[in-house]
Amino acid sequence: MKKFFTLLIVCLCVSLGFAGCGITSNGNGGDIVIASKGFTEQDILVELLAQQIEATSDLKVDRRTLKGTKLCHEALVAGSINAYIEYTGTALTTILKKKVIDDPRKVYNSVKQGYEKQFNLEVTQPLGFENTYAVIVRGEDAKKYNIENISEAAKYAPKWDIGIGYEFAEREDGLPGLVKAYNLKFKGRPKSMDLGLIYRALTQGLVDVVVNNSTDGQIARLGLVILKDNKKYFPPYEAAPIVRKETLKKYPQLQKPLSQIAGILTADEMQQLNYEVEGELRKVKEVVSEFRQARGL
Numbered sequence: 001m002k003k004f005f006t007l008l009i010v011c012l013c014v015s016l017g018f019a020g021c022g023i024t025s026n027g028n029g030g031d032i033v034i035a036s037k038g039f040t041e042q043d044i045l046v047e048l049l050a051q052q053i054e055a056t057s058d059l060k061v062d063r064r065t066l067k068g069t070k071l072c073h074e075a076l077v078a079g080s081i082n083a084y085i086e087y088t089g090t091a092l093t094t095i096l097k098k099k100v101i102d103d104p105r106k107v108y109n110s111v112k113q114g115y116e117k118q119f120n121l122e123v124t125q126p127l128g129f130e131n132t133y134a135v136i137v138r139g140e141d142a143k144k145y146n147i148e149n150i151s152e153a154a155k156y157a158p159k160w161d162i163g164i165g166y167e168f169a170e171r172e173d174g175l176p177g178l179v180k181a182y183n184l185k186f187k188g189r190p191k192s193m194d195l196g197l198i199y200r201a202l203t204q205g206l207v208d209v210v211v212n213n214s215t216d217g218q219i220a221r222l223g224l225v226i227l228k229d230n231k232k233y234f235p236p237y238e239a240a241p242i243v244r245k246e247t248l249k250k251y252p253q254l255q256k257p258l259s260q261i262a263g264i265l266t267a268d269e270m271q272q273l274n275y276e277v278e279g280e281l282r283k284v285k286e287v288v289s290e291f292r293q294a295r296g297l
Contacts, residue, residue, distance in 0.1 A: 030062035032247070032254075033246040035075060035084040038067045040277050040284075041131065041215060041270065047086040047288040048264075049241060052257035052297060061250060068167055069094055076244060077119050082150075083226050083243040087131060089235035091115065091123070091242075093172040100145055100173060104130070104236035115242065122245050123135040125262035126238040129270045131236050133168070134226040135178075138202060149228035153209070154220075158185045161207035165195045168211055173235060175211070181233040199224070215267055217275025260297060 034050055043065070050061035064081065066072045072084045081288040091111040092098050096118070101107045107291055112123040135150050147153045168174045169192050178184065191207055199218045201207045214226060240260060248254055265273075269291075276287045 030060035032059055032083065032251070033062045033081040033297060035064045035066045035072050035081045037069060037072055039213075040217075040274050041213065042085060043284050044132070044270075044273050044277065044288060045127065045239060047284050048261060048292070049083070049085070051255065051285075051288055051292060052261055053254065054293075055297070056257045056260070057251075057253040059253065075250045076121065079244065079246075082247040083241055084149055085127075085239055086123075086283050087237035087239055088123075088126070089132070089237035090171075091174060092170050092235055097172065100233070100235040101287070102232045102235065106240055108240070109239060113148055116245075117289045120245050122243045122248055124241045124258050126240040127261060128263040129210065129215065129267040130236055130238050131210055131213050131215040131267070131270065132229070132237045133173070134210075134219075135209060135211055136202070136219065136224050136226055137209050139223040139225050141208065142227075147227065149230040150184075150233075151230050154182050154184055157186050157209070160186055161188050161191060161206070163191045163193060163198050163207035163210040165198065165203045165212065166192050173245050178233055181231055213272060215270045217271055217273070217278045220271070221275060221279050225283070239270075264295060264297075 032050075032053060034046050036046040046063050050063055053059055053061055066075060066081075066084075069086070069090055072081070072086070075081045076084060085088070088104070088107045088111050089100075091114075092107050092222045093100060096111065098110065098114070101110065108123070108126065115121040115123050135153070137147070137153065142148070145153070145156055147156070164175055169190060175190060191201070193201060195212060198210045198212055198215075199222060202210050202224065203222055218224070219226065228277050241256070273287055273291060279282055
């Protein structure tokens with residue numbers, strides 16, 4: 001019954017575009033609805049897929065923003081959207097509830113098979129880069145304490161406050177497991193916040209360590225340091241479009257753009273695109289259009 005009402009709410013929210021449900025739309029309508037999880041990288045990837053579809057077919061794409069993994073997944077299962085970009089490690093642990101696997105190919109195969117069997121969804125080829133979770137500290141602190149990995153940072157954690165995104169606090173591959181894996185003890189309770197505020201909190205000294213995405217454009221710009229996950233706690237997180245099988249059957253012309261963007265991005269390229277939007281304050285549409293032109297798409 002709970003699952004039924006969740007799906008009902010998702011359908012109503014997506015179809016009506018209620019802002020209170022954390023959903024926004026470009027308002028243009030379209031044959032295909034592709035959703036973003038609501039942060040810069042996701043917006044870029046949705047725009048990349050959308051532009052490629054529109055450039056290679058007569059289909060129009062409605063870009064929508066849904067806040068978080070669960071809402072995107074439920075909307076896709078319910079048929080309220082046709083596709084979104086997921087990360088394989090997230091799919092493995094958060095959606096399929098499976099244990100962490102450190103081999104990227106095994107993770108992908110497990111997710112692909114699980115999504116087809118449980119949800120009748122197609123996990124297409126990865127986009128080429130991995131965006132793992134990263135434990136991040138200020139550059140001066142990494143130098144001061146001479147730390148390069150999470151294990152080396154553990155002895156300083158009792159003097160530190162940690163900042164995390166809301167979703168990370170509850171994920172299967174999130175904070176509880178990280179704390180246990182590295183025996184971390186922080187000064188106070190974790191400070192949960194919007195991911196858009198997390199680097200400001202770190203640079204202004206409101207927290208001393210944060211967990212965020214490894215491909216964020218702000219990391220290098222702000223002189224921050226990613227601590228190596230030396231115990232391989234986090235699974236591989238390859239970005240891959242997930243599409244309803246009914247959609248692929250109805251629109252077979254989608255296979256071409258999906259194959260064209262498979263393996264198109266490296267982690268460094270993704271970080272640069274993120275920086276251009278977040279650091280240079282450029283429009284996502286323009287950044288993606290330039291990238292596609294540069295790659296001859």
